[in-house]
Amino acid sequence: MEGVDGLALVSRWLHITAAMFAVGGAVLMRTSLFPASQEVLDEPTRKELHATVTRRWKIVVHVAVTVLLLTGAFNFYWLALKAKISPNPYHFIFGAKLILALFVISVTEILIGRSPGTAPMRKNATVWLTRLIIAAALVVFVSGLLHAIRTA
Ligand code: HEM
Numbered sequence: 001m002e003g004v005d006g007l008a009l010v011s012r013w014l015h016i017t018a019a020m021f022a023v024g025g026a027v028l029m030r031t032s033l034f035p036a037s038q039e040v041l042d043e044p045t046r047k048e049l050h051a052t053v054t055r056r057w058k059i060v061v062h063v064a065v066t067v068l069l070l071t072g073a074f075n076f077y078w079l080a081l082k083a084k085i086s087p088n089p090y091h092f093i094f095g096a097k098l099i100l101a102l103f104v105i106s107v108t109e110i111l112i113g114r115s116p117g118t119a120p121m122r123k124n125a126t127v128w129l130t131r132l133i134i135a136a137a138l139v140v141f142v143s144g145l146l147h148a149i150r151t152a
């Protein structure tokens with residue numbers, strides 16, 4: 001076991017688990033919950049279900065996003081800065097990942113949020129969920145690329 005970086009392992013575990021939770025929920029909503037509730041429920045019941053699901057789902061999202069941000073910042077510090085990885089091309093690709101990840105996190109938070117300014121996005125939730133899911137899939141690819149570059 002000598003040479004195993006326990007802290008990095010725990011951080012990676014928490015990071016990936018949090019991402020699974022947050023993005024998995026978006027996939028369920030987009031592919032199954034929204035279409036199913038539109039099929040079988042009348043408008044007032046659907047609205048009520050949506051509000052109740054959101055109220056519960058919010059807690060999971062807030063915890064997952066907090067963990068993602070904290071462990072992500074730690075990963076960058078620990079694996080790239082402290083380990084003195086060559087900034088080229090790691091930093092540049094990390095910047096791309098960060099922008100994509102912040103897009104995913106912002107859309108996730110907006111879709112469960114209540115600010116009047118972002119109401120049009122919630123009205124169009126199916127489209128935004130699709131964008132969120134595509135961006136999240138890209139984030140996982142770019143993260144794997146970072147890992148590959150760092151360990152090459
Ligand atoms: C176009 C994208 C980027 C390029 C070309 C780039 C390039 C560099 C270079 C050349 C250094 C100096 C490394 C050294 O002193 O050996 C550096 C340091 C640093 N970069 Fe980046 N970087 C980019 C994006 C980012 C992003 C997106 C972040 C964080 C969000 C970041 C965080 C840092 C930090 C914290 C340091 C200081 C490291 C230290 O002093 O140990 N960089 N970067």
Ligand code: HEM
Pocket residue numbers: 015016019023068069071072073075076077079098100101102104105136139140143144145146147148150
């Ligand atoms: C939608 C949000 C996010 C998702 C889905 C995500 C996903 C992932 C995954 C799957 C890995 C493991 C890659 C691998 O080892 O193959 C990873 C690693 C990493 N993530 Fe994230 N992440 C997200 C947000 C963030 C944020 C906000 C930050 C920075 C603040 C961050 C920084 C990192 C770093 C530095 C690594 C290590 C990459 C390496 O191995 O060199 N992530 N992420």
